[in-house]
Amino acid sequence: xxxxxxxFMRSPDLPPPASTVGVVRWLRQNLFSTWYNxxxxxxxxxxxxxxAPPVIAWALVNADWTGATRDxxxxxGACWVFIKEWFGQLIYGRYPLDERWRVNLGAVxxxxxxxxxxxxxxxxxxxxxxxxxxxxxxIAFLLFSGDVFGLKWVETPLWGGLFxxxxxxxxxxxxxxxxxxxxxxxxxxxMPVLRAVCVAFIELWRGVPLITIxxxxxxxxxxxxxxxxxxxxxxxxxxxxxxxxxAYLAEVIRGGLQAIPKGQYEGAQAxxxxxxxxxxxxxxxxxxxxxxxxxxxxxxxxxxxxxxVLIIGLFDxxxxxxxxxxxxxxxxxxxxxxxxxxxxxxxxxxxxxxxxQRLERRLxxxx
Amino acid sequence: xSHAQADTGQGADTGVAIRMxxxxxxxxxxxxLKDIHLSVDFKEKIVVCGPSGSGKSTLIRCINxxxxxxxGRIIVEGIELTNDxxxxxxxxxxxxxxxxxxxxxxxxxxxxxxxxxxMWVRKIxxxxxxGIAMKFLTRVKIPEQATKFPGQLSGGQxxxxxxxxxxxxxPKIMLFDEPTSALDPEMIKEVVDVMVDLAEEGMTxxxxxxxxxxxxxxxxxxxxxxxxxxxxxxDPKTFFNNPQNERTQLFLSQILSx
Numbered sequence: 001x002x003x004x005x006x007x008f009m010r011s012p013d014l015p016p017p018a019s020t021v022g023v024v025r026w027l028r029q030n031l032f033s034t035w036y037n038x039x040x041x042x043x044x045x046x047x048x049x050x051x052a053p054p055v056i057a058w059a060l061v062n063a064d065w066t067g068a069t070r071d072x073x074x075x076x077g078a079c080w081v082f083i084k085e086w087f088g089q090l091i092y093g094r095y096p097l098d099e100r101w102r103v104n105l106g107a108v109x110x111x112x113x114x115x116x117x118x119x120x121x122x123x124x125x126x127x128x129x130x131x132x133x134x135x136x137x138x139i140a141f142l143l144f145s146g147d148v149f150g151l152k153w154v155e156t157p158l159w160g161g162l163f164x165x166x167x168x169x170x171x172x173x174x175x176x177x178x179x180x181x182x183x184x185x186x187x188x189x190x191m192p193v194l195r196a197v198c199v200a201f202i203e204l205w206r207g208v209p210l211i212t213i214x215x216x217x218x219x220x221x222x223x224x225x226x227x228x229x230x231x232x233x234x235x236x237x238x239x240x241x242x243x244x245x246x247a248y249l250a251e252v253i254r255g256g257l258q259a260i261p262k263g264q265y266e267g268a269q270a271x272x273x274x275x276x277x278x279x280x281x282x283x284x285x286x287x288x289x290x291x292x293x294x295x296x297x298x299x300x301x302x303x304x305x306x307x308x309v310l311i312i313g314l315f316d317x318x319x320x321x322x323x324x325x326x327x328x329x330x331x332x333x334x335x336x337x338x339x340x341x342x343x344x345x346x347x348x349x350x351x352x353x354x355x356x357q358r359l360e361r362r363l364x365x366x367x
Numbered sequence: 368x369s370h371a372q373a374d375t376g377q378g379a380d381t382g383v384a385i386r387m388x389x390x391x392x393x394x395x396x397x398x399x400l401k402d403i404h405l406s407v408d409f410k411e412k413i414v415v416c417g418p419s420g421s422g423k424s425t426l427i428r429c430i431n432x433x434x435x436x437x438x439g440r441i442i443v444e445g446i447e448l449t450n451d452x453x454x455x456x457x458x459x460x461x462x463x464x465x466x467x468x469x470x471x472x473x474x475x476x477x478x479x480x481x482x483x484x485x486m487w488v489r490k491i492x493x494x495x496x497x498g499i500a501m502k503f504l505t506r507v508k509i510p511e512q513a514t515k516f517p518g519q520l521s522g523g524q525x526x527x528x529x530x531x532x533x534x535x536x537x538p539k540i541m542l543f544d545e546p547t548s549a550l551d552p553e554m555i556k557e558v559v560d561v562m563v564d565l566a567e568e569g570m571t572x573x574x575x576x577x578x579x580x581x582x583x584x585x586x587x588x589x590x591x592x593x594x595x596x597x598x599x600x601x602d603p604k605t606f607f608n609n610p611q612n613e614r615t616q617l618f619l620s621q622i623l624s625x
Contacts, residue, residue, distance in 0.1 A: 261468075263466060263468050263469075263470035264470060264472065266433050266466065266470055267466065267469075267470030267471065267472065267529075268472070269431075269433060269459060270431055270433065270459060270462075270463070270464035270466075270470075270533070271459065271460070271463075271483070271484035271488065271532065271533070271536055272456050272457075272459040272460030272484060272488040272536065273483075273484060273487060273488060274452070274456055277487050281483060281487065282472055285474050286472075286473065286474050289474065363474070365473055365474055365516040365517075365518055
């Protein structure tokens with residue numbers, strides 16, 4: 001009776017044809033798929049051939065690595081001695097030499113604490129995050145500026161270099177995010193007054209160039225404020241940058257909020273959750289996940305925009321490079337400085353970009 | 368309020384779960400609900416049907432205030448729906464709702480979807496909430512999916528999770544807004560079976576659906592709506608065999624003849 005009925009037999013899987021795998025296939029598919037792609041490939045190879053050797057020769061082969069003065073730079077290539085000699089000031093600015101350990105300690109605490117968040121098994125993540133957001137800024141501020149626990153007072157005009165760049169960028173990103181969130185929610189609120197206030201705030205700050213805002217904070221603001229109410233210039237700059245960044249983030253986050261279907265609100269309302277819980281537990285986690293690329297772009301832009309504080313007299317990382325390049329003893333080595341600055345900024349930005357991609361993959365839940 | 372308390376308090380409420388008195392609603396100029404009078408007893412199963420755009424979804428969405436009515440009164444379990452947010456929250460936590468498109472939270476696991484409201488609205492500790500969640504997941508026959516995300520489940524499984532999510536709040540009334548309309552044909556049965564089980568256990572249910580088989584099997588009363596009005600209501604036998612209104616007859620002939 002078995003011969004009467006045809007039974008279903010699963011056909012075996014066959015290996016793919018040889019022409020669809022391997023190096024040759026990859027080359028043909030990616031570099032020589034059409035005649036104009038082939039032309040572009042050849043042109044690009046020629047360009048690399050022309051450009052790469054001189055760059056490598058300048059930056060590595062013919063470069064000067066040892067010595068302490070400009071006289072050590074006798075070769076054709078880059079004078080990395082310049083960077084080496086100025087390195088301390090590029091990192092710490094004019095922060096007193098004997099007190100630099102405080103900056104290092106602050107950085108180590110931050111790296112260790114933030115590092116624990118990367119371990120999936122670490123159990124006290126919520127506490128650690130709360131510490132980083134609330135406790136750490138206080139500790140860092142006291143540590144860096146001193147005048148307590150017998151630490152010497154280091155006024156903020158002495159802060160500088162990469163240290164200052166990171167202080168500005170980190171404060172800017174971390175504080176701007178919650179403010180941006182509230183602005184985005186406010187702009188979508190049902191309450192007309194609240195909505196109008198948020199729209200006005202966002203459009204005002206977004207409509208003004210950052211340089212203008214920095215000038216306002218550093219020069220104009222003191223003119224209008226009585227002297228006894230005037231506070232630290234760096235603090236003024238930080239507040240201005242945070243509000244500027246918050247306005248941009250608000251619009252990025254609003255884009256994410258708009259992408260969340262109405263059903264998500266209704267599903268959450270129907271089980272009895274109220275507005276803030278719906279936002280915090282249901283809507284924002286999804287909306288923010290959607291706009292991680294936008295948020296990170298915005299953070300990267302801020303990190304690079306911090307270099308603008310140079311023009312109002314703060315010596316951030318780029319400001320110190322400028323200062324070093326115009327120092328009478330080291331005239332003529334600006335190129336090395338700019339290349340080094342570009343390299344450091346690229347490392348930081350690329351790191352942020354990679355982290356955001358990792359985060360996106362981790363938060364993907366298959367929908 | 369716990370389930371037990373409400374059951375004993377039912378007598379004082381004369382057994383009426385939902386009472387709608389002269390309810391009107393407009394979307395802008397469009398008069399979507401016109402003078403709705405409807406009373407639903409506890410443990411009663413109502414199926415609401417009618418052509419699309421007849422206002423049947425709007426009707427049940429008014430019951431848990433996903434839509435606001437502009438005139439008339441709606442009283443759910445003795446609580447009148449007004450702008451009082453506390454009362455709205457109380458009613459919502461007592462009335463479960465299942466949507467056409469499930470509306471599960473895609474960033475949470477199935478277990479996360481089920482424990483969210485018990486933990487944040489009822490303030491039940493996580494372990495206990497997870498116990499309740501697993502109980503209801505078992506009842507809808509998918510306990511093995513607890514750690515998956517909604518995006519990894521089939522439509523029928525997602526809708527069963529949505530039903531379990533509503534049940535975790537221990538509702539006395541369940542609203543179903545076209546629960547099978549977005550499902551592939553082969554998945555409708557698994558969802559309908561769960562709803563039939565629920566009906567047999569004595570849940571008060573209002574179901575907007577085109578599943579006339581379900582209406583025939585479990586409904587105590589079928590309500591037919593057209594153009595924002597309740598045209599006719601009757602027990603399923605009378606409704607299907609002997610419809611009074613010509614619009615009901617037309618509707619039935621259209622959906623039963625295809």
